[in-house]
Amino acid sequence: MDLKNSTILITGGTSGMGLEFVKQLSKIGAKVIVTGRNVDALSETKKQFPNVCTFQSDVSNPKDIEQLCKEVTQQFPDLNIIINNAGMMRLIDLQDTSLDLDNINREIATNLSGTIQMVHQFLPHLRTKNSAGIVNVSSGIAFMPYSAAPIYSATKAGVRAYTQALRLQLEATNVKVFEMIPPGVKTNLQNDWEKQPNQSMMMTADKMVKVAIDGFLKDKKELKPFLIKVIKLASRILPNVLLKVGHREFKEIKKLQKSKIV
Numbered sequence: 235m236d237l238k239n240s241t242i243l244i245t246g247g248t249s250g251m252g253l254e255f256v257k258q259l260s261k262i263g264a265k266v267i268v269t270g271r272n273v274d275a276l277s278e279t280k281k282q283f284p285n286v287c288t289f290q291s292d293v294s295n296p297k298d299i300e301q302l303c304k305e306v307t308q309q310f311p312d313l314n315i316i317i318n319n320a321g322m323m324r325l326i327d328l329q330d331t332s333l334d335l336d337n338i339n340r341e342i343a344t345n346l347s348g349t350i351q352m353v354h355q356f357l358p359h360l361r362t363k364n365s366a367g368i369v370n371v372s373s374g375i376a377f378m379p380y381s382a383a384p385i386y387s388a389t390k391a392g393v394r395a396y397t398q399a400l401r402l403q404l405e406a407t408n409v410k411v412f413e414m415i416p417p418g419v420k421t422n423l424q425n426d427w428e429k430q431p432n433q434s435m436m437m438t439a440d441k442m443v444k445v446a447i448d449g450f451l452k453d454k455k456e457l458k459p460f461l462i463k464v465i466k467l468a469s470r471i472l473p474n475v476l477l478k479v480g481h482r483e484f485k486e487i488k489k490l491q492k493s494k495i496v
Contacts, residue, residue, distance in 0.1 A: 235367050237447070240264050242264050242266055242317060243313060244268055244317045245316075246269070246319045246320030247319065248270040251371070252270075255319065255443050256279065257440075258440075258443050260285060265312070266285070267310060267313070269291040269302060270290065270320075276288040287309075287310070289305065289306065293349070293351070293352060303355040307359045314360065314363040316352060316367075318369065318370045324386065341385045345390065346388075346392045346393055346396075349371075349396070353370075360409050365408060368411050369412045369414055370396070372397065372413055374461070376390040377462075377469040377476075381477075381480055381483075393413075394413060398413075401455065412450060413456050415462045416462075419439055419442050
């Protein structure tokens with residue numbers, strides 16, 4: 235797709251991969267629109283990139299999405315690409331009874347429901363464009379459930395399934411559907427984790443976004459680095475091994491928690 239002459243909306247565009255998308259797409263020459271929940275973070279993004287337009291909006295809130303779509307499509311009728319990047323990832327013990335239902339649902343509302351609702355709201359507008367695109371961000375964890383972050387794992391598997399179904403339903407339209415599949419990426423998602431991930435196994439946001447943009451320009455359906463190809467293959471050949479490797483992290487986190495209590 236032609237990114238230079240596109241108008242692109244990025245959810246969760248004030249940090250991590252979202253902010254890197256802002257940086258690289260702005261450099262290409264695209265018109266960039268950024269959304270996020272935090273007003274201060276939006277202001278900081280605007281300072282760094284004066285040419286971007288910002289909107290405060292929470293993808294977990296359907297009313298926010300409705301209002302966002304109304305305002306953006308009125309002010310930017312040329313909008314032709316949305317990147318559903320907003321997300322959260324938490325380490326959760328499913329036996330923790332202190333978590334109420336609102337809390338336990340937070341990642342679903344942001345990662346999965348938010349993505350689905352953004353697409354549903356903006357799709358009629360995108361259908362009016364000669365060339366349009368939707369990018370949904372899933373994760374390598376969609377192929378290898380990570381017991382330390384069970385709800386995140388479920389949402390990303392859901393995003394992948396939804397994106398594949400969406401692509402099939404839109405195959406005869408002008409809207410192309412892409413799935414961005416990052417491995418572990420160094421972002422602020424892990425800032426408050428009790429056990430930090432192995433940094434040597436993590437990819438930097440700038441490299442991951444470059445992979446995504448290069449794939450996007452070539453109309454690749456899946457925007458992914460080589461490591462994801464390895465994970466996909468391993469999930470078919472050695473699924474139980476991947477599960478055990480991931481679950482080892484959960485056990486180590488539980489040990490850390492117990493040692494703090496003692």
